[in-house]
Amino acid sequence: MNRSTLARITLAALTALALTVSGTVAAQQDVPQGGTLTVAWPEAVNNIDLAYIAGWVAFGAAHHLTDPLIQLDAEGQPQPWLAESWEVSDDAMVYTLFLRDDVTFHDGARFDAEAVRANIQRTLDDPDAMQHARFTETIGSVDVVDDFTVQITLQELDASFLFDVLAHWQVRPISPNDIPNRSAATMTQGYAGTGPFKFESFVADDSFTLVKNEDYWRGAPNIDRVVFRFLPELSVHTVELLAGSVDVSTSLIIDDIALLESRGLEIITAPAVGVNMLTMNVARGFTAELAVRQAIRHAVNRQEIVDSVLSGFGELSRAGVPEGTVLYSEHVSTVDYDPELAGRILDEAGWVMGADGVRSRDGVALRPHFLNPPGGHAANAEIVQEQLRLVGIDTRFEVAEGGTYGPRWREGDYELSMTAQGGTNWGSFIGGSVHPDDFWTVNQIRFSEDPELLAVADELREIIGEARSTVDLDERRETWARGQQLFQDYALAYWLWHAPTVTALQPWVQGYDFYNRTLFLHDAYIDR
Amino acid sequence: MSESVSPATGGDALRQSLQYRFWREIRGNRMAFASAIYLVLIVLVAIFGPIVYDVDPRLQTLANRLQPPSWEHPFGTDQFGRDVLSRILHGARISLFVGFAGAVGGVVFGTIIGLATGFWAGSWFDHLAMRIVDVMYAFPGILLAILIAAVLGPSLFNVIVALSIWGIPTLSRIVRGVVLSLREQEFIIASHSIGAGSARIMFRHLVVNAVGPIIVYATLSVAGSILTAAGLGFLGIGVPPPTPEWGAMLSDARNAIFRAPYLSYFPGAAIFLTVLAVNFVGDALRDAFDPRSEVRRMT
Secondary structure (H helix, E strand, O other), X not given: OOHXXXXXXXXXXXXXXXXXXXXXXXXXXXXXXXXXXXXXXXXXOOOOOOOOOOOHXXXXXXXXXXXXXXXXXXXXXXXXXXXXXXXXXXXXXXXXXXXXXXXXXXXXXXXXXXXXXXXXXXXXXXXXXXXXXXXXXXXXXEEEEEOXXXXXXXXXXXXXXXXXXXXXXXXXXXXOOOHHHOOHHHOOOOOXXXXXXXXXXXXXXXXXXXXXXXXXXXXXXXXXXXXXEEOOOHHHHHHHHHHOOOOEEOOOOHHHHHHHHHOOOEEEEXXXXXXXXXXXXXXXXXXXXXXXXXXXXXXXXXXXXXXXXOOOOOEEOOOOOOOOOOOOOOOOXXXXXXXXXXXXXXXXXXXXXXXXOOEEEOOEEOOOEEEEOOXXXXXXXXXXXXXXXXXXXXXXXXXXXXHHHHHHHHOOOOOEEEEEEOOOOHHHHHXXXXXXXXXOOOOOXXXXXXXXXXXXXXXXXXXXXXXXXXXXXXXXXXXXXXXXXXXXXXXXXXEEEEOOEEEEXXXXXXXXXXXXXXXXXXXXXXXX | OOOOOHHHHHHHHHHHHHHHHHHHHHHHOHHHHHHHHHHHHHHHHHHHHHHHOOOOOOOOOHHHOOOOOOOOOOOOXXXXXXXXXXXXXXXXXXXXXXXXXXXXXXXXXHHHHHHHHHHOOOOHHHHHHHHHHHHHHHOOHXXXXXXXXXXXXXXXXXXXXXXXXXXXXXXXXXXXXXXXXHOOOHHHHHHHHOOOOHHHHHHHHHHHHOHHHHHHHHHHHHHHHHHHHHHHHHHOOXXXXXXXXXXXXXXXXXXXXXXXXXXXXXXXXXXXXXXXHHHHHHHHHHHHHOHHHHHHHHO
């Protein structure tokens, strides 16, 4: 190749590169700027401080204020974010994070290793923070190596530490200037994060408003302002979408989807990352009895509910983990709908069907307390209530008032309850809700007086501990499969279905991203 | 005139007079007449409807959910595939029973408190009871009912209790006011003078003479009770599912308002017409028992 040929190729390559770059820039510049995006939100957010947040609903709105150290992509794989890269020691006990040096908090403070250390430390120091405290209980020390390098040393092996702690919302950094002023009492007050949007206002039971962060390290967002309007009534979401007064809703009435689609709204479904379940309190009342719990599971026709009420938007759950995800194991047994078997189990346990269609034993009618949160869960619970009635279980149905459900459920003020869990990854689910000692334990097993169940609880602790320290994913899956099987054998919960998140957007909302059950608005724009 | 005869005779005469005036009002007022017929019909429907139309209101057929009205399901099916007509008919029993029982509870306790406070006006009991009533008045009626229902928990009995308490303040005030004027009248003084006991005076003389305002308020409070019970059901703190109750049915219909709007028509119409009818009849009663309307009529 002579010099002129080389020069021509070089020139062509540079021209192509220049065109590509300029095209990209032009494309970005062509995106309409400005405007206010209004998002209909299904619950009144009562906490925007991610160190204290328990639920996905609050996170979905508040995450725009902050950035994760490590971002999990749509496939659940860790990607660099505030941490440009990281190293894990051979024994998986030391994690070294190399941080970006071009990030500032909304208040102008520098994002650096000290900020990361202070943020992790606050979750360790504040007893009210970190409702999933066992996520961070493995942390031994957090050390600042230099301005942009931080080293975390574990005191006990946690194979999912990267996913469940470093990528988790609860250690998303906020400005060190804010940390001394934060507590559980300031959960709805604004703070400075590093995220694409800054806090503007929070009005209890009304709205949460964000404004664009012009200095965002990934480039300023296209939209000037995002307003999350708290609209607990889902039919209002449909009305407002049809009227064009809201741009996005992440909570829809399934029956309205066809109508919304016919009016030109875009409907997107995100894969299920949570599980709907019928929780049973094994520590008290009728559900303390294994036969009753087993009969309940066989009496509930999950498939019929998914096919009809959910219009097929749902996948039956084998044992709380969706098919295709890393913890799904085919070795765990399933529970079939078999009302006749349910009846036989109850017959054998001495629960005799009465003339009024209600079973009783020793003069006591089989009437478990069925506590439910308002909204869609309560509606599905009414179906379950009727299915149980057909086998002679007459539930005492109750829909808890707004914010009272969570605390009552957590305290075990129920025998049956329809609810859902936000994640099915290791940290939020197995390490979270199904652990006997967890904050949101699904069955109150640790409070049982039955020695056999207490032994099961010990076995679960052992299995979860073993799985937690198992690095190999296949091995870990099968370890947890033993735990799942315990849940099935002792009917410790009834995993119902995995429902995808269904979101409706106006046609003029473009550029958004939606994965891991989360709406990302940094690149979104409004093109009317 | 012997003490034991005159009140009874007076009571019968009063009763006959009230009945005459009521029927005269009803016959002369088309809306009240139509409303009275509607109320008779709705009571008959509540009693015999579920027997004639024998469909289980709890039976779910999910494959048939949200079906529009048809011969098989005249009012369609709801979000769980339950027959709406059956639920309306059974709901009539619940809503009417709750409405009447709530009103009766309020009337009984309100009357007793009103009688006692009026009779012993100025006593410590009067002051205490009226201050408690004042406190209850400080709450909007529906808020008070919500508070009571939320504290007691959702059940049919608790809703009736909530409605009864809700009705106490107004009726006790009305009865107290009537008793305050009656107790100064000569026949009461005469009763005292011949040694009649307090209970006898209250229940044989005062109640009989206060029956007009009590009946009028009781009738109107039935409408209020039905409406409040529906409101509690709508808010989810009324009669718990799956018991068919009009307010709860209306609440359930919200989530299907676009796909199956008829779900809200039927319970909405049932509540609306029943409350309207009770109010029209109540107005007719008020006119019948109001002496000023008699004067207006004569002039």
